[in-house]
Amino acid sequence: MAYSDKVIDHYENPRNVGSMPKDDVNVGTGLVGAPECGDVMKLQVKVNPLTGIIDDAKFKTFGCGSAIASSSLATEWLKGKTVDEALAIKNTDIVAELSLPPVKIHCSVLAEDAIKAAIGDYKKKQAAEGKTAEKVAQPTA
């Protein structure tokens, strides 16, 4: 099976590889895996608290070329989007952009799952943050 030029490009020059501090309340982290192959992917977003826009995105993937390309592309797409726009990214968009063959669809699913997990983590942190702020403001019994 031949990889498309776009997959090869992302694979050879992956964008936004790296990580951001997990404990930062403005950072959401998603760690997901594909049980059928055992590959794992970590994707992080950093949201600007003033604008609600994703300022930065990073990933690290231990997996096949398509999984690396899918997550690399995902981080490019995430930057500049709002959290809700980010949730609208579908694995089929990634499949189309990278011309992934059917056997590699699960690699793109992994990227979509990672986005959802990262945003979910971010929202959870924000909610927890809101609660502690409330508690500090008006301590209850």
Place this chain on the structure above:
Amino acid sequence: MTSSVPTLQVCRDCGGGAPVDVHFCPQCEKILSLSRHGDYFAFMGLPHRLNIEAAELERRFRALSRQFHPDFFYNATTAERRASLERSSYLNDAYRTLRDPVTRLQYILQIEGLAPQGPAEASRQAPPALLEEVFALNEELDEVRDARTAGAADDVWRGRLDRARQPIETKRVAHEAQLQELSARWDTLADRPAADAERRAVLQALGERFLERNYINNLLAGIERELTQ
């Protein structure tokens, strides 16, 4: 569940009825076309067990292959010749699937409705702690690779790999033991009704172990690969 599974087939030759898991018409003795059939286990006359003796499976496979062998149907009608081919090829699929304990487990999960059937369900996740561990060990492998290419002494990077392998190897052994224990329990429960709570719980646990195994094996294979450098 069981009510939707067909239990009877009809002989196209004499019109007689036969249970789905027989291969020859009880009335006219002609080979039955493969229109309605049971699952791989039923086809080979086996209960839904995870522990199957290899010799027993092979014996059944050989006996049935002989019965279905297209050579015996050389002079038979077109329908019978087709039936012998259909049964031979289904038998091969059944044997190939049931022979390997891993595909056998996967098949049980599938016929019990627990295996991922499409990309949406494929995203069922292993426990976060396992993913964290696998991710961390993969990072360590990356670092060891970098150290090696940067010219670190042999025993230094080999030592690091060995240390990385130990916890995951321990996990593999524990995982293997759990699988065996669960498989043995499953075999005692398999005949209970599908809604039985204990049966469902064991099946669920088997499904979870199954989700985890590729992570563990993939990682161990990666460590082995590095060690042979």
